[in-house]
Amino acid sequence: MSDTFQLDGASIPFKAGQTVMQAALAGGHYIPHLCYHPEFKPHGSCKVCTVKVNGRTAASCTMPAEAGLSVESNIEEMNGLRRTLVQMLFAEGNHFCPSCEKSGNCTLQALGYDLEVHTAGFRHMYPDRPLDASHPDILLDFNRCILCELCVRASSEVDGKNVFSLAGRGIAKHLIVNAKSGLLKDTNIALTDKAMQVCPVGVILQKRIGFSVPIGERRYDQRPISAQALDDAPRQADASGSCTACEGTP
């Protein structure tokens, strides 16, 4: 018999070494998250997965599961905080959903809908972040980066390439390309890389795909993210190295 903890009144079994997030998803319980990805070591940066554990807040994606914990997730207090975090992400970058090709496939947008975020809530910062279109097949639109580091992790851990890094601190933190020129064309990134698949928003894009998937057939058109996260947990890459759950590259 495995150990269990309580999540919103339900008993969640877990195996040693699992986090609260992993055990919850495996047990069919959704906890909203952004920077967590089942294939990568938890990173704990977005804080959208914050829950109340025995009365104190903690990031569920990094919190180890322990027997007897009392976890509160789907409560107004936590959802309110998540809403604010998502609003801050929208206000900090340039997210123009109506003309973004990632619309309908974007985790941030889907999470926003799911949490019923209707306005940015904060004054938009309108940062000036020029595109990197130097690569013949790949476009980087930094306007939408939420600094989740998934591409950084995918490129180094899976692709063994180290194409991306985060630089700067605090509000000046930003994504950079590891090349002398700073341009993507001077890296060895390839369309088949894992780093091409993991971006939850519309930063790392295969060129000339654009809006080729019609509205209605995009990932989040039919079912909300909360329903889909469960299908994907635990997510695994198939033999060809591509993860069907990852948005972006078909």
Add this chain to the structure above:
Amino acid sequence: MTDLNDKLETAVHPENLRRVAIDPVSRVEGHGKVTLLLDENDRVHQVRLHIVEFRGFEKFVQGRPYWEAPVMVQRLCGICPVSHHIAASKAMDMIVGATLTPTAEKVRRLMHYGQILQSHALHFFHLSSPDLLFGFDSDVAKRNIVGIAAAYPEVAKQGVLLRKYGQEVIRITAGKRIHGTGSIPGGVNKNVSIEERDYLLKDIEQMIAWSRDALALIRQLFEQNLDSYNAFGRFKTHTLNLVREDGALDLYHGGLRARDMDGNTLFDHYDYSHYWDVIFEDVKTWSYMKFPFLRSLGPEQGWYRVGPLSRVTQCDFIPTPLANQARKAFMAFNGGSATGATLGFHWARMIEMLHAAELIQELLHDPDLQGSELVSKGQRQERGVGVIEAPRGTLIHHYKVDEHDQIVRCNLIVSTTHNNQAMNEAIRQVARQYIDGRKLTEGLLNHIEVAIRAFDPCLSCATHALGKMPLQVELLDVEGDVLSTLTRSADGAFS
């Protein structure tokens, strides 16, 4: 008017005149302002329509990837986003070197005709019918769509349902009623399924019937008000529009045809990918909107008119039977007098609405709509020009894209910009006919708005207020002090 300047564009001695502003002009799309300069005897010295335009957009799109443009440009306008969507897509077809598959072209055409139908219905029923059915200086409290719904419920209902039908066509072809994504560089991202086709087929007969009723209504109005409708804001003008190779009306594609005010052809079937060789844009200090002109005639003489009235009168025929019949009747009516009348716009618009409905029916029976070849591409190009006949007239999108796929230059000439000078001419004519020498009333000022509305201008493509836009008219003395004010509040009441 011997002591006045004939053109009314610029007063000779503006310092001695009082200024009247109609700001904003109501029941048009967006925000526009009219100013009049009057002397102490109420003689009109200057009339100008000022417009805030979307120049900002052409900067905004710079640096963006080209495949984003057809979706992004829809933010130009909440009223006819589909027109921009399709014009930009046509430009991008050139960029990717595509020749459209039959399915792609037909789905796009269907989307476009849906847009024509909904836009023309909105304009005629919601924005213009209050003036036409109640009278230009009728009780202003009733002169709106709410008044129409009370007095002519059947007309109001037809307007709503025609518009809704057009929006459904758009939803099915573009994915959404607004900000759809259906048209992409080189083609479309979806076809029309059998279920979707059947859903649209169900009501198309009714749409055609109602379009015919609307035509009968505008004809009847012309018959009842023959002299005033013929004379109202009448002026002679050159014209510009697209025509099909055989001279037929074609709202989606064709070559440019320009005729002078006497009907002589200036150019015909002109390849629009070099439009700048025949059209140039002039700038005036008092308006944000440019003034395009036909190069061969120069900036003073070369202004022209676009839109339904130019299209219907200048094409050789309309390639659907009912609309073609309607065109013949329109051209023959009272010796052709309506074809040169500013209010003839409404009649021509209803002919086009019928044409769009007929085309939708025709397309829905075409199996190519269910085809699966949606996209094509060929030799990549640096420059792309897309031109369509949007509801309001010729719409030009022009892009330059660099080797990294980023847009480096964009030029747009929208329908309302083409009509800038023509609208100014129309309101100057109305000012001469109705305002010059008379004490101003709201009803008289509305005549100016009626003339502007006939063009269905989309002045800033942002707001839309269905006859409820607050309107303020101020009479100022030479010092700029307010002498008296006439105000219409958002609920239509005057004070």
